[in-house]
Amino acid sequence: MSIAPTDRPRLPRGVKLRHDDVRGRWTLLAPERIFEVDATAAAVLGLCDGERDLGAIVADLAARYNAPPEVIEKDVVKMLDDLKAKRVLET
């Protein structure tokens, strides 16, 4: 099921957003998995703290990137659904 505007996404224990200083990029570290994360995705994941709901995350990003919320929401939902399917994001 797709993530809903009132869901509060978070990284579960054992999943960590880290800056990889050696390679100069963001990574999501998970059991036996390393996901390369671009700067925009890192900004999204930085907001997935289990406190903010999806609506608040989208509003924050829309303001930050000066972009229409409906465009942002589409991209964010796609990304978070994908991570949820891979068991590295919870709601």
Place this chain on the structure above:
Amino acid sequence: MTAHAPLPPAPPIGVLVELTHRCPLGCAYCSNPLALERPAAEIDTQTWARVFSEAAALGALHVHLSGGEPTARRDIAAITRAAAEAGLYTNLITSGVGVSEKLWGELVASGLDHAQLSFQGTDKATNDRYGHYEGAWEKKRAFAAMVTNAGLPLTINAVIHRGNLHQVGAFIELALELGARRLEVAHTQYYGWALANRAALMPPKAEVMDAIALVEAARPRLSGQLVIDMVVPDYYARYPKPCAGGWGRVAINISPSGKALPCHAAESIPGLEFWNVKDHSLAEIWRDSPAFRAFRGTDWMREPCRSCERREIDWGGCRCQALALAGDAAATDPACHKSPHHAGIEAMAAAEAKTGPSAIRWRSYKEKVEA
């Protein structure tokens, strides 16, 4: 003209540390070498702490705390803390046997990120038989509960062979029941103990293919609930596995006494010179040690690997397997259909699956063969 030094290799992704070869279990397919290292040779806490700092500085992201049974070391919590403080993602690879609630609490407090728990079967009889340890079943289930109660991610690891191949579906159910986020269905790879026991472990091809299909069918159904990773049995494969992700390309394995190896079985190849973390920094070892340079990249390859379109996908397959099955560590891995030995090994596997003995040489510091 000045000579240019070769570019340094890209940094490793992960380091697997065999903290000890001691283990309560006696699995017949153990990935440790037949010549197990003695406890007296194990390197100390401070040396491991230095290795972890060097690994993180070099670019490693994951550390796999393995063995033997890593929790057999009395300083396992201090070792875990040192790895976490170095900034590495810490993965404990354990049998779950011998981990008390108190020790588990210390591991969690030390910053452990993930636990991978082995099961040898999906019922008590199968599990305890193939782990060669009576009572392991209850201890493993208790360990799984401690992990999930602490909120840590749990992986169930199932090594598959002829004796438990029929339980692949039941392993999926077991992983779900125990609350695992991830399941490894790892068909036995034949090195070390498993190679010595190959005739007793080799499954028939048709049943292997059915088990692979079963996992592939389960994956979409369990999306978002359970991630299933599968290691396929390469004697029946068309292409070889890129062993260790390519020699000296992504991984370092360190033995209990501190020997740095390109893969856990690399010592089976005669003539390689391994450097020890007691004598060299991990950066020096990664860049310059003769063993890591021996088969790095593609320059060492001969035909059919050298001109193969998959040479930077498979990296020639596995050097140890090439030695074991083709008698030459620089040959094409016979798991590849382009190897002249491929048809022979598939026929040999099929014959062993059909008529192989059931006598097993259980992993032990002592020699021991039992039915």
